[in-house]
Amino acid sequence: xxxxxxxxxxxxxxxxxxxxxxxxxxxxxxxxxxxxxxxxxxxxxxxxxxxxxxxxxxxxxxxxxxxxxxxxxxxxxxxxxxxxxxxxxxxxxxxxxxxxxxxxxxxxxxxxxxxxxxxxxxxxxxxxxxxxxxxxxxxxxxxxxxxxxxxxxxxxxxxxxxxxxxxxxxxxxxxxxxxxxxxxxxxxxxxxxxxxxxxxxxxxxxxxxxxxxxxxxxxxxxxxxxxxxxxxxxxxxxxxxxxxxxxxxxxxxxxxxxxxxxxxxxxxxxxxxxxxxxxxxxxxxxxxxxxxxxxxxxxxxxxxxxxxxxxxxxxxxxxxxxxxxxxxxxxxxxxxxxxxxxxxxxxxxxxxxxxxxxxxxxxxxxxxxxxxxxxxx
Numbered sequence: 001x002x003x004x005x006x007x008x009x010x011x012x013x014x015x016x017x018x019x020x021x022x023x024x025x026x027x028x029x030x031x032x033x034x035x036x037x038x039x040x041x042x043x044x045x046x047x048x049x050x051x052x053x054x055x056x057x058x059x060x061x062x063x064x065x066x067x068x069x070x071x072x073x074x075x076x077x078x079x080x081x082x083x084x085x086x087x088x089x090x091x092x093x094x095x096x097x098x099x100x101x102x103x104x105x106x107x108x109x110x111x112x113x114x115x116x117x118x119x120x121x122x123x124x125x126x127x128x129x130x131x132x133x134x135x136x137x138x139x140x141x142x143x144x145x146x147x148x149x150x151x152x153x154x155x156x157x158x159x160x161x162x163x164x165x166x167x168x169x170x171x172x173x174x175x176x177x178x179x180x181x182x183x184x185x186x187x188x189x190x191x192x193x194x195x196x197x198x199x200x201x202x203x204x205x206x207x208x209x210x211x212x213x214x215x216x217x218x219x220x221x222x223x224x225x226x227x228x229x230x231x232x233x234x235x236x237x238x239x240x241x242x243x244x245x246x247x248x249x250x251x252x253x254x255x256x257x258x259x260x261x262x263x264x265x266x267x268x269x270x271x272x273x274x275x276x277x278x279x280x281x282x283x284x285x286x287x288x289x290x291x292x293x294x295x296x297x298x299x300x301x302x303x304x305x306x307x308x309x310x311x312x313x314x315x316x317x318x319x320x321x322x323x324x325x326x327x328x329x330x331x332x333x334x335x336x337x338x339x340x341x342x343x344x345x346x347x348x349x350x351x352x353x354x355x356x357x358x359x360x361x362x363x364x365x366x367x368x369x370x371x372x373x374x375x376x377x
Contacts, residue, residue: 001026001027001028001080001082001365001369002027002028002030002077002079002080002081002082003022003027003028003029003030003081003082003083003084003365003368003369004029004030004032004074004077004081004082004083004084004097004103005018005019005022005029005030005031005032005033005084005086006032006033006083006084006085006086006090006093006094006097007031007032007033007034007045007086007090008033008034008051008059008086008087008089008090009033009034009035009036009051010031010033010034010035010041010045010047011035011036011037011041012036013254014110014167014286015031015033015086016042016043017169017170017254017286018086018108019031020170021170021356021361021364021365022084022361022364022365022368024170024358024361024362025358025361025362025363025364025365025366026362026365027365027368027369030045030046030074030077031043031045031046032045032046032047032048032073032074033045033046033047033048033086033090034047034048034049034050034051034059034062034089035047035049035050035051036050036051036052046073046074048062048066048070048073048093049062049065049066050062051089052231059089060089062089063089063092063093066093067092067093067096070093070096070097071096071097071100071101074097076101080103080104080369081101081103081104082103082104082105082106082368082369082370083097083098083101083103083104083105083106084106084108084368085105085106085107085108086108086110087108087109087110087111088113088116088126088129088130088133091105091107091130091133091134091137092129092133094107095133095136095137098136099136104138104369104370105136105137105138106137106138106139106140106141106368107133107134107137107139107140107141107160108140108141109140109141109142109147109151109152110141110142110143110147110167111279112147112151112278112279112282113126113279114275114278114279116130116151117151117278127155127157130157131157131158134157134158134160135158135160137160138160138161138370139160139161139162139163139367139368139370140152140160140161140162140163141162141163141165141368142162142163142164142165143164143165143166143167143283143284144164144166144282144283144284144305145164145305146281146282146283146305147282148162150281150282151282163364163367165356165364166284166289166356167284167285167286167288167289168286168289168354168355168356168360169255169286169289169290169293169354169355169356170355170356170357170358170360170361171351171355171356171357171358180263180295181266181339181340181343182263182264182265182266183264184264185265185266186266186334186336186339187266187336187339187340187343190221191218191219191220191221191245192219192220192221192266192267192331192334193220193221193222193223193264193265193266193267194209194220194221194222194223194265194266194267194268194269194299194331195222195223195225195261195262195264195265195267195268195269195291195296196209196222196223196224196225196226196268196269197224197225197226197252197261197262197268197287197291198225198226198227198285198286198287199226199227199229200224200226200227200228200229200233200236201228201229201232201233201272201274202232202271202272202273202274202280203232203233203273203274204273204274204276204322205269205271205272205273206233206236206239207239207324208323208324208327209222209246209269209327210239210243210246211324212324212327212328212331213243213245213246214243214245215328216328217244217245218245220245220331221245221247222245222246222247222269223247223249223261223264223265224240224246224247224248224249225248225249225250225251225252225261226251226252227251228248232274236248255290258290258293258294259294262290262291262294262295262296263294263295265296266296266297266334266339267296267297267298267299267317267331267334267339268287268291268296268297268298268299269299270285270287270288270291270298270299270300270306270310270316271299271300271301271319271322271327272285273322276322280304281303281304281305282304282305283305283306284305284306284309285306288306288309288310289354289355290354292313292315292346292349292354293351293354293355295343295346295347296346297315297316297317297339297342297343297346298310298315298316298317298346299316299317299319299330299331300316300317300318300319301318301319301322302318302319302320302321313345313349313353314345315342315345315346315348315349316342316346317330317331317334317342318330
């Protein structure tokens with residue numbers, strides 16, 4: 001099984017998680033795509049150019065530049081090939097490559113740009129382009145049920161078979177759940193320690209966490225780890241540096257650092273208002289699974305897909321409304337006893353709800369390659 005994976009951002013760790021899952025499932029995978037960062041990649045890949053977060057017009061120009069060169073940049077493989085295209089811009093290149101090669105085309109729809117939504121002219125044009133390309137696809141991979149109901153069905157996109165593949169990390173033999181309370185946290189007499197990890201792109205979250213901690217100095221501590229989206233939050237470092245209860249501790253190695261960084265916190269911040277009412281409300285982010293897997297109690301917003309999932313699991317903390325007062329009241333209600341009970345509920349979650357095992361990896365790879373069952377949209 002040969003898969004050519006076209007990635008929108010080779011610097012996104014989730015790209016390489018998918019590559020590892022496909023290989024775990026038995027596929028031969030090569031990777032090509034655009035970069036948004038600098039420095040070494042986890043492994044060799046064909047770099048098609050550079051793009052920037054949120055700049056759809058610039059990304060369209062990059063696709064146009066790569067369009068006439070794509071077949072030469074990605075040589076043909078011997079035998080059957082699957083083109084797996086992540087997000088719309090890569091689907092355009094993937095459709096061209098698949099048509100020329102006679103390859104199977106699969107679309108990974110894991111993130112929906114705001115320009116795709118609504119009834120404006122640009123949104124309607126982009127959806128029509130996507131619809132035409134989807135009709136050439138054999139399968140659409142989704143990471144959340146809300147992408148099917150709130151996007152594909154809501155906007156009457158083509159009825160292509162779908163496969164739900166949640167953003168779970170794949171199981172590793174050495175992974176162990178860290179269920180103990182944070183040493184310096186609320187259960188041991190310290191401040192409530194909130195961890196906000198991953199892609200930090202929500203200005204609302206930064207402002208609310210800054211406001212809540214400033215209102216009661218020393219009562220809360222927020223640890224931020226990962227990659228801040230400075231194009232969205234230009235003053236990120238100024239805000240953090242100006243508040244002694246906010247600490248940005250830089251990027252981390254995935255997955256090796258996860259037990260340590262989640263072991264330092266009481267609760268994991270999973271609220272994202274970057275695309276409120278749209279993508280942010282539909283996502284089931286990977287930090288839900290890796291946080292619970294490492295014993296952190298999730299803090300989520302009611303009315304979102306991740307809020308519904310955590311409510312169904314009965315293991316987290318639900319903020320009733322997206323405002324600072326609701327966040328402050330909810331966090332203030334977390335006594336040591338409540339935290340201990342929530343942590344125990346997280347520890348009781350079945351591992352197969354949080355991890356993708358080898359059987360799921362094989363199912364994913366088989367479905368992508370046309371050898372496994374999928375569901376109708």
